[in-house]
Amino acid sequence: MKIDLLVAEIGSTTTVINGFIGLNSPKPKFIGQGQGPTTVYQGDVTVGLEMALEQLAKSLGENKIDYTEMFATSSAAGGLKMTVHGLVYDMTVKAAKEAALGAGAVIKDITAGPLKEDDLQRIVDIKPNIVLLAGGVDYGEEEIVFANAKKLASLPLDLPFVYGGNIKLAPKVEKLFKEKGKKIVLIENVYPKIDELNILPAREIIQQLFEEHITKGPGMEKIRQMVTGTIIPTPGAVMKGAIALSDEIGDLVVVDVGGATTDVHSVTDGSEELNRYLIAPEPREKRTVEGDLGVYVNSENIINLMGKEKFSKFVGIDLEELNSLIKPIPITAKEKRVSEGLTELAVETAIKRHTGVLKVLYGPSGRYKIVEGKDLTGVNWVIGTGGALTRLERGQEILEKVIKGNNILKGNIKGELLLPGEKAKVLIDRHYNMAVLGAMGVKYLKESVLLMRESLQV
Structure with a gap:
């Protein structure tokens, strides 16, 4: 065959x-x-x-x-490791971070403003696959951005650097890195104007560089003996799949619960009404990575959100048995109960961190509203993928419970969470291949969407 x-x-x-x-x-x-x-x-x-x-x-x-x-x-x-460096955290740094996360990167360090000696040493210690430098709107700030470029170009690292800052500085930055014998790739500014994100060019080049340099990982050079097509970061593939699917069925959120992390991807512009209150721009395609929320490797972190005694009561398992029942692939009924409890807490926490908040404030001119973060109220579909949500019997029930706001944890969120509304339908990636189909879509887009719909039964 x-x-x-x-x-x-x-x-x-x-x-x-x-x-x-x-x-x-x-x-x-x-x-x-x-x-x-x-x-x-x-x-x-x-x-x-x-x-x-x-x-x-x-x-x-x-x-x-x-x-x-x-x-x-x-x-x-370790996936695609990156460090990201910009000027103002809520502006150029945020834009650069969104670009890197959307490409499927694991961001190991973020800095805002002038790079200091300890920042530089940390970058060297991290040994990232790619370093992204941003800063300044087009034809804006130059001095700090160029000083940062000089410092980065002097680091003893053999890796590609990406510059996505003030376009006026691009030729100088390129010349500087080339003189130092470093690979530099110039892209459009990730934050060209105030309140304008431009992250797609960065996302595309980051994935391209990942494919070129993945063979430097231990043993990864042999992968090319078998792979005839593209290699992309797994989280970036999930995002590609989410974008392709949203073009067909509408705005959506994908929750990917894994053994080490829980990722949330959303593809939505939010509602026109709430966009008026946004205090900072949000990308249409957003990914958040919760590196402390893994149902196996980081299970202890999840249990600590509730406390060990409360968690054991929550899952109906004796405290003495608990640790022995945390497995990468749960098989027994007790192991599955523990895994379901961990998954429910991971999903709730990750969605809360991804979702924006509507706040009512009071100032000299009276009462006013602001929105901080991503508005999910316009989402039509909430999709569960990853080993936990696709393989556990209660995966769909867990997702439905969380998006309806039936929370287990007592939070201190000030304001109204902008969760998907009542019309949003929960789907499970039954074939567990959202990432796989995202990768397939690079060449076989129509076929990948058909297969995604089949897996989701939509």
């Missing part, structure tokens, strides 16, 4: 391979998955990939998989 396309999702601990046929027909078909451990730190990622292929072949009753094309997404070896 020849498979038209394989898409590998190479995670931190598990590598999953997905098979598709009929890509040149009106009815493309997802035929199955195989998985194996990710072997990037053993120096050869293809070992885990081969194991996943063997499992897929076995599930299809074949001895070996024969394929025409293979794409991949990866968050192995």
Whole structure:
């Protein structure tokens, strides 16, 4: 049996391979998955990939998989690590951060204003894959931005730098980095005018650079022996899938609960009425990453949100048993109960952090309203993906409970959370391949959307 396309999702601990046929027909078909451990730190990622292929072949009753094309997404070896540096936190820094997160980056450090010695040392210690420098609206501030460029160009790092700041400085910045023997990529300003975000050019170039430099990860150079097409960061692939799907079915939110992080992606402009009260611009396509909310690696952080004793009562498990029941893949009924409890707390906390707030304030001229953050009230669909929400029986119920505001945790949010309204429908990515289909969409957009709709049953 020849498979038209394989898409590998190479995670931190598990590598999953997905098979598709009929890509040149009106009815493309997802035929199955195989998985194996990710072997990037053993120096050869293809070992885990081969194991996943063997499992897929076995599930299809074949001895070996024969394929025409293979794409991949990866968050192995720490994913796409970036540091982001701008001028004013709520302006150029925020724009640069949104661009990096939307591309699927894991942001390891953010600075605003002049770079200091300890900032520079931290960047060296982090050893990022890419450094993004922004700052200044077009034809605005130059001095601090160029001083930051000089400091970054002098760092003992062999990696690509991206400049997305004041356009007037671009030629000087390019010359400076080239004189230092550093790779520099110039893009449009991420914040060209006050209250204007321009993050798409940055997102595209970051993903391109990730693909070019991913082979520098331990063992990742061998991936090219098998992959014939694109390799993009897994979170960036989820965002691509969310954008493609929203073009077809309307505004949406995707909640991706994993073992190490919980990501929330939203694609919506918000409501016209509430946009009048926004105090800072928000991107249409936004991603937030909660690195402390993983249902396995960071389970202790999630439990601490409630307290261990309260959590054990919440899931109906004795305190003494609790730690032994936290598993990467829950199998027994008790393990599943614990995992569901962790997932519910992770979803609630991540959505609260992603969602904007409407506040009523009082000033000299009387009562007035402001909106801080992302307005989700116009969202039509809330989609659950990731291992926890797609594999646990209560995944859909958990999402529905949270977006209706039936919270477990007592929060100190001042104002009204701008959550999806009553019309929003909850869907589960039953085939667990939102990231995979996002990667497929780079070449097979129409087919990827059809398959997404099938997985979501919409």
